[in-house]
Amino acid sequence: MILRVPDYYRKFSCIAGKCKHSCCIGWEIDIDEDTLAYYRSIPGAFGERLKSHMQEEEEDVVSFALGNNGRCPFLNKENLCDICIELGEEALSEVCTEYPRFVTEYGNVREKSMALSCEEVGRLMFEEKTPFSWEEMEIPDFPEDPDCDPVWYEPLEKARDFAVRLCREGVCSLEERLSAILEFGQEIQESIREEQDDQIEKTVLSWETLLKENKPLPKADTERLIGNLEERLAMYKDLEILDEEWEGMFQKVETAFGREEHSGFYQESLKKFQKCMTGREWEYEKLLAYFLFRYTMQTVYDYNFMRHMCYGAASVLMVRDMDLIRFLEKGETFTMEDRIDTARIYSREVEHSEENLEMLQEAFQFRG
Secondary structure (H helix, E strand, C coil): CEEEEECCHHHCCCCHHHCCCCCCECCCEEECHHHHHHHHHCCHHHHHHHHHCEEEEECCEEEECCCCCCECCCECCCCCEHHHHHHCHHHCCHHHHHCCEEEEEECCEEEEEECCCCHHHHHHHHCCCCCCCEEEEECCCCCCCCCCCHHHHHHHHHHHHHHHHHCCCCCCCHHHHHHHHHHHHHHHHHHHHCCCHHHHHHHHHHHHHHHHCCCCCCCCCHHHHHCCHHHHHHHHHCCCCCCHHHHHHHHHHHHHHCCHHHHHHHHHHHHHHHHHCCCCCHHHHHHHHHHHHHHHHHHHHHCCHHHHHHHHHHHHHHHHHHHHHHHHHCCCCCCHHHHHHHHHHHHHHHCCCHHHHHHHHHHCCCCC
16 A cells, blocks of 8 residues: 655654743643553553553543643653653654654555654645655555545545645745635535536646646635635634643734734735745745645545645635734844754644534635
8 A cells, every 4th residue: 555745754853842832831741551551561650650650531441631731741851751761762642653643545555645743744745845745665565444435535636636736836925825715626526516526637638738838727706715814813712722832822812813804904014024934935835745745635524625625725724824923023124944844733723622623624615
C-alpha cells in the first residue's frame, strides 16, 4: 500500500527542550492500553511515580494529571521528558510518539500530515519558498475500511490534487485564488450530489484546459460560501477555548475588525499589510494547500467535498486576520517567526479539538 506524506515529513525531528511552546504543556496526555499496561509493570520508585500521576477521566480513559502550571508531571525543568530519560523514547504513549502527525486512511492509501501547532513543523514548512508537495512510498498492507466506497477514491484524489495545484498556479490575489478554488469545489460537489463519479474527472480536465490556455478561471461568491469577516468571526467565537494565546488573539481581531463600522480601518490596514507582504504571498498559498491536503480526502467518508474546501479557505483568512493584528502590534512589520507563530496558535486551537473542528466544518455543511 501507499504512504503519502508532505515533502518535509522525513526532515522532522522533535527539538525537545529547545521548543518554545512544548506540546507537553497545556494538553491532556492520554495513555493507550498497551502503554498503560507497561507503565503499571514498571517496578521501583519510577514505577510508583508513573502510577501516582495517573488519573481515570472516564471509563477506559487514563491520562497523566497535569500540574497546576499545566505541565506534564514528567516534563522536567530543562523541558525534557523524564520518561524518555528513564525508559527510552520507545516507552512513550502513542499520543506522544505520533504528535504532530495526523492520519487519513482510505483504500490502499495512508496519508500522514503534520500539524502546524508544532513550531518545528511550521519552520520546516515555511523555511523554503517552494509549493506544497508530497511524496509516496510503499508500506505493508492493512485492512481497508468497509465504510468507504472505492469508486470515489481515484476521482476525489484527482479533484483534491488539482485543488492543491490551484493554490499555486497563476498570479492573482489571495481573494481571487480562494474564489476560484471555491467555484471548483462547488462543481465537484455537484457531481457528488448527482452520484456521477465520472463527471469529476471531466471537471478536472476542463479546469486544467483553462489553466493551460491561460484563460480566466470561474469565480465563486466567496462571502456567500464562507461569510464576510463579521460572519466568520461569529463562527469562531463559539469555539471551546483551549489556549489563552488563541483567546487573546481572537479578542484582538474581534475588537479591531469585528463590527461593520470597522470596515474602513480594516481595509486600510489590510492594504498596508499586503504591501508589506509583497513577494510573500506564497505563504498563504502554501497554508491553503496544507489544509486541503490534510482534510479534503475525508470526503470519502462524508461525501462533502465543499465543506472541506470552505473550511480551508476560512482558515487561511482567519490566520491572515491574526497576522494583520500582529503586523499592527509590531509597528507594521511581520517576520517569518510571526508567520510560524500565528499558524501555530490557530492550529492548536482548531485542529486538536474534534468539537471545534466539527463545529466549523458543520458551518459549511450545506454550502456550495
